[in-house]
Amino acid sequence: xxxxxxRHLVRKEMIQLWRNPLTLRLIIAVPLIxxxxxxxxxxxxxRNLKLLICDQDGxxxxxxxxxxxxxxxxFRLVGTVQDPREIDGWLDExxxxxxxxxxxxxSAYLTAGRRASxxxxxxxxxxxxxxxALAYLQKFFYTQSSRLALSLADRAxxxxxxxxxxxxxxxxxxxxxxxxxxxxxxxxxCLILFMVTSLLTALSIVREKETGTMEQLVVxxxxxxxxxxxxxxxxxxVAMIEAVLVLSFGTLWFGVAFKGSWLWLALASALFVIAVLxxxxxxxxxxxxxxxxxxxxxxxxxxNMLLSGFMFPISSMPPAIKYFTYLVPLRYFLEIVRxxxxxxxxxxxxxxxxxxxxxxxxxxxxxxxxRFRKRID
Amino acid sequence: MLLFNRRFLAxxxxxxxxxxxDPRTMFVSLVxxxxxxxxxxxxxxxxxxxxxxxxxxxxRSPFSRHFIQALSSSQHFAYRGSVLSYGQLERALDDxxxxxxxxxPPGAGRRSTPGGAGAxxxxxxDGGDANTANIALGYLAAFGHSWAEDENPTAPGQILLDIRxxxxxxxxxxxANFVVPGIIAIIMILLGTLLTAFTLVEEKERGTVEMLxxxxxxxxxxxxxxxxxxxxxxxxxxxxxxxxxxxxFDVPIKGSLxxxxxxxxLYLFTVLGLGILISSLTRKLQDAMFLAFVASLxxxxxxxGFVFPLESLPVVxxxxxxLVPTRYFLIIIRGIYLKGVGLEVLWxxxxxxxxxxxxxxxxxxxRFRKSLE
Numbered sequence: 001x002x003x004x005x006x007r008h009l010v011r012k013e014m015i016q017l018w019r020n021p022l023t024l025r026l027i028i029a030v031p032l033i034x035x036x037x038x039x040x041x042x043x044x045x046x047r048n049l050k051l052l053i054c055d056q057d058g059x060x061x062x063x064x065x066x067x068x069x070x071x072x073x074x075f076r077l078v079g080t081v082q083d084p085r086e087i088d089g090w091l092d093e094x095x096x097x098x099x100x101x102x103x104x105x106x107s108a109y110l111t112a113g114r115r116a117s118x119x120x121x122x123x124x125x126x127x128x129x130x131x132x133a134l135a136y137l138q139k140f141f142y143t144q145s146s147r148l149a150l151s152l153a154d155r156a157x158x159x160x161x162x163x164x165x166x167x168x169x170x171x172x173x174x175x176x177x178x179x180x181x182x183x184x185x186x187x188x189x190c191l192i193l194f195m196v197t198s199l200l201t202a203l204s205i206v207r208e209k210e211t212g213t214m215e216q217l218v219v220x221x222x223x224x225x226x227x228x229x230x231x232x233x234x235x236x237x238v239a240m241i242e243a244v245l246v247l248s249f250g251t252l253w254f255g256v257a258f259k260g261s262w263l264w265l266a267l268a269s270a271l272f273v274i275a276v277l278x279x280x281x282x283x284x285x286x287x288x289x290x291x292x293x294x295x296x297x298x299x300x301x302x303x304n305m306l307l308s309g310f311m312f313p314i315s316s317m318p319p320a321i322k323y324f325t326y327l328v329p330l331r332y333f334l335e336i337v338r339x340x341x342x343x344x345x346x347x348x349x350x351x352x353x354x355x356x357x358x359x360x361x362x363x364x365x366x367x368x369x370x371r372f373r374k375r376i377d
Numbered sequence: 378m379l380l381f382n383r384r385f386l387a388x389x390x391x392x393x394x395x396x397x398x399d400p401r402t403m404f405v406s407l408v409x410x411x412x413x414x415x416x417x418x419x420x421x422x423x424x425x426x427x428x429x430x431x432x433x434x435x436x437r438s439p440f441s442r443h444f445i446q447a448l449s450s451s452q453h454f455a456y457r458g459s460v461l462s463y464g465q466l467e468r469a470l471d472d473x474x475x476x477x478x479x480x481x482p483p484g485a486g487r488r489s490t491p492g493g494a495g496a497x498x499x500x501x502x503d504g505g506d507a508n509t510a511n512i513a514l515g516y517l518a519a520f521g522h523s524w525a526e527d528e529n530p531t532a533p534g535q536i537l538l539d540i541r542x543x544x545x546x547x548x549x550x551x552x553a554n555f556v557v558p559g560i561i562a563i564i565m566i567l568l569g570t571l572l573t574a575f576t577l578v579e580e581k582e583r584g585t586v587e588m589l590x591x592x593x594x595x596x597x598x599x600x601x602x603x604x605x606x607x608x609x610x611x612x613x614x615x616x617x618x619x620x621x622x623x624x625x626f627d628v629p630i631k632g633s634l635x636x637x638x639x640x641x642x643l644y645l646f647t648v649l650g651l652g653i654l655i656s657s658l659t660r661k662l663q664d665a666m667f668l669a670f671v672a673s674l675x676x677x678x679x680x681x682g683f684v685f686p687l688e689s690l691p692v693v694x695x696x697x698x699x700l701v702p703t704r705y706f707l708i709i710i711r712g713i714y715l716k717g718v719g720l721e722v723l724w725x726x727x728x729x730x731x732x733x734x735x736x737x738x739x740x741x742x743x744r745f746r747k748s749l750e
Contacts (some may be wrong), residue, residue, distance in 0.1 A: 020664070022659065040690070043507065046511075047688060122542060125546050125555050125716075290575075290663070298571070315427050315429060350472065
């Protein structure tokens with residue numbers, strides 16, 4: 001092992017990276033664009049849902065209900081119709097997502113203290129949107145119902161009805177405003193570490209194979225271990241710079257605060273990067289051309305992105321898939337980083353994940369290095 | 378047709394030979410969509426299920442037991458045990474064993490009976506994952522209301538407005554019905570853009586582009602000759618995905634199958650056109666990859682309404698979504714799959730897709746210079 005020989009290789013990789021201005025610009029710009037878009041877009045919060053009101057009653061009371069409903073930020077009133085048969089067309093063409101039908105004689109029923117039914121039609125295509133909208137509508141009409149009951153009782157001079165049943169008082173921890181960006185930025189950092197490291201490593205090795213310069217490297221006095229380290233270290237460095245970039249961007253632009261310890265974050269990241277470098281090397285032993293390397297890498301990335309809980313919670317997945325997620329290294333890293341970021345916890349909360357990361361790092365890097373070494377011998 | 382001359386057919390043949398000679402590419406293009414379908418189909422779920430919750434029960438009455446039982450039988454939440462102190466509950470939320478903590482204060486059961494003052498149950502929810510927390514809060518609110526109504530069926534004068542929800546197009550609110558049609562678009566992007574993005578760049582990296590330049594083939598013939606073989610592969614992929622969606626995820630198609638394929642064909646032209654445009658703009662594979670990611674994949678997944686509703690996009694970003702062809706394709710494909718509507722509703726989106734495709738193919742033909750820089 002000679003540091004001097006390795007230094008030359010690292011320098012060569014850096015020159016190759018730096019020489020092409022477009023590559024450099026893309027390596028810096030792509031993660032930043034990704035962070036911005038993810039930061040702004042990834043919310044399933046329901047807002048401005050297109051609302052259609054079919055008011056058959058046409059009374060002061062039904063108009064009042066319609067106004068109150070469309071004042072909520074959940075909905076945006078796109079139209080009012082009188083004939084319920086028109087609702088079909090509005091929903092079919094996607095001009096409305098929710099239709100609320102206020103029936104004839106609504107006001108007469110309510111002032112007489114009788115129960116009236118309100119029909120709600122939801123476009124269920126997007127199930128999460130529909131679920132949230134329905135829960136909101138239920139709450140809305142429940143509140144309106146009690147308000148009407150109270151004013152009715154007051155007018156009749158009766159005693160007010162007792163509050164009944166149960167009230168759920170929710171408190172939200174760790175992210176009280178439910179800002180999805182607080183969850184996304186730490187995730188983004190993990191994803192970018194993964195993307196950049198594995199892709200650049202795999203490509204740089206396969207490129208040497210494609211252009212035939214790998215043989216030249218092999219006949220130089222450089223040792224396999226030096227070659228492996230020289231091929232991986234530069235990209236680990238690039239990835240770390242990107243991670244810092246994303247984190248500072250998240251803090252400065254999106255105002256996402258970091259609650260935990262930087263030291264633990266750095267340690268966990270180092271373990272994760274080792275695992276991913278191993279993966280990149282593994283990909284390079286599978287592929288003959290850069291195009292193949294990219295597609296294979298894309299496959300690993302999709303697996304890690306979807307089965308790690310990056311966007312969708314693991315607890316909701318079907319059992320067979322759930323077991324599979326234990327094989328995804330990003331899963332453990334994400335859990336640690338998010339816990340550090342949002343909860344500011346210490347290692348007592350996530351030491352099993354850290355241990356798993358270390359195992360994955362050693363196993364992936366070790367096995368891939370062996371396989372790679374055999375290939376070049 | 379003027380286009381189908383010998384030169385064009387020669388490019389077509391050359392490209393087909395390339396694909397045939399490289400079995401790995403063929404393998405990837407046929408196996409890739411299958412794996413992606415499984416990953417995306419099972420990995421993307423909006424319905425929150427089996428969210429773990431823990432209970433701090435200071436009431437210990439039938440009321441709290443009944444409540445916990447009802448909540449854990451709802452599929453959305455999974456009971457993970459009781460704790461004895463607030464500190465233990467805190468710890469469980471910290472290390473992620475529970476995402477929700479329920480606290481029943483002493484005497485809650487007494488107060489919940491008719492004539493009581495009304496009980497309050499405290500819900501502590503891990504808001505880290507804001508989206509899941511939002512949906513879970515919705516479920517909990519709905520659960521609370523139906524519980525209140527079930528427990529007090531005779532609440533005179535309390536519930537005047539009784540609402541009757543009906544869900545159209547996806548009555549069971551299955552998220553697969555929403556996601557699976559969208560996956561067709563995403564797989565097309567992943568495969569179509571990447572494969573075509575590489576074709577011209579590969580010629581440039583290997584130096585064979587010079588031979589193309591000196592050949593009498595025109596630019597448009599070259600571009601179309603490079604697109605068509607991939608179009609054929611991608612159409613095959615569409616068939617695979619549609620069948621898998623039906624077999625694995627039980628998502629039926631309500632509308633016309635022919636219209637679905639026509640829409641896919643139009644969409645493929647935009648996807649492959651974008652790929653080849655990227656290919657004509659770059660000189661290295663790595664750059665083509667990054668550019669394809671930013672110009673095609675990222676907007677296709679995030680700015681198209683694939684997962685995240687367009688209505689909630691911030692005002693600054695919203696106008697951008699009109700430039701994303703996937704946006705229109707998703708409206709068409711979900712219309713066909715879920716609503717069973719036809720051209721009478723979707724003709725505008727179809728027209729826009731065709732327009733996007735034509736512009737992209739022409740732009741890459743114009744951009745590709747038949748000269749050495």
